[in-house]
Amino acid sequence: MDSNDFAAILLTLKLASVVTVLLLLVGTPVAWWLARTRSRLKGAFAAVVALPLVLPPTVLGFYLLLTLGPNGPVGKLTESLGLGVLPFTFPGLVIASVFYSFPFMVQPVQGAFEAIGDRPLEVAATLRASPWETFWSVAVPLAKPGFLSGSILAFAHTVGEFGVVLMIGGNIPNKTRVVSVQLFDHVEAMEYTASHWLAGCMVIFSFVVLLLLYTLSPQTVRGREG
DSSP states (O other), X not given: OOHHHHHHHHHHHHHHHHHHHHHHHHHHHHHHHHHHOOOTTHHHXXXXXXXXXXXXXXXXXXXXXXXXXXXSHHHXXXXXXXXXXXXXXXXXXXXXXXXXXXXXXXXXXXXXXXXXXXXXXXXXXXXXXXXXXXXXXXXXXXXXXXXXXXXXXXXXXXXXXXXXXXXXXXXXXTTTOOHHHHHHHHHHTTOHHHHHHHHHHXXXXXXXXXXXXXXXXXXXXXXXXX
16 A cells, blocks of 8 residues: 555544544434434434435435535535635535434434433432433433444444545545545556555454444444344
């Protein structure tokens, strides 16, 4: 592998790390609401959250490109603030990846919250714990397997993205060219030796991710499969 390959790997790891942290911050309250609410809108909201699971990545990337572009509402806002447009930038990649990996964080955490049940929360309430204290001292520790699974899945899914990152980020070296795009470039140029190295790294990475999931939180993984 050459310097461009290593640069793509480092950029991909950076992207996946930032996205995972943001998904923990944004996805946790969404997962808590979905796990606890009895609203009639829960089904519709859950369907929106899960939409990236079934939507072709290029479709999501296309609409994000329109929204974040110079003629889109977000693009006009960022330009008016002097931030420029987000497509073909690293922040644009982060935003697109957050949307695309959102259900991979929310669903495991939601399942872990639902598995807690009402009794531990009711006991905390009888001990005069506030809702905030109950959440942090009871719900979050008990939902640790869900947070672990969600973080691993979100990180791995971000690493393996292709369609969305290509639509939003393009193929700019050291800026938006991630591993999947770099691998595509090697294959397109018929550089099969370099392709084997990158593809092999991805296979090993995927195996390690699954091994971690099944080893560290087997009950959560099996519950999602069921």
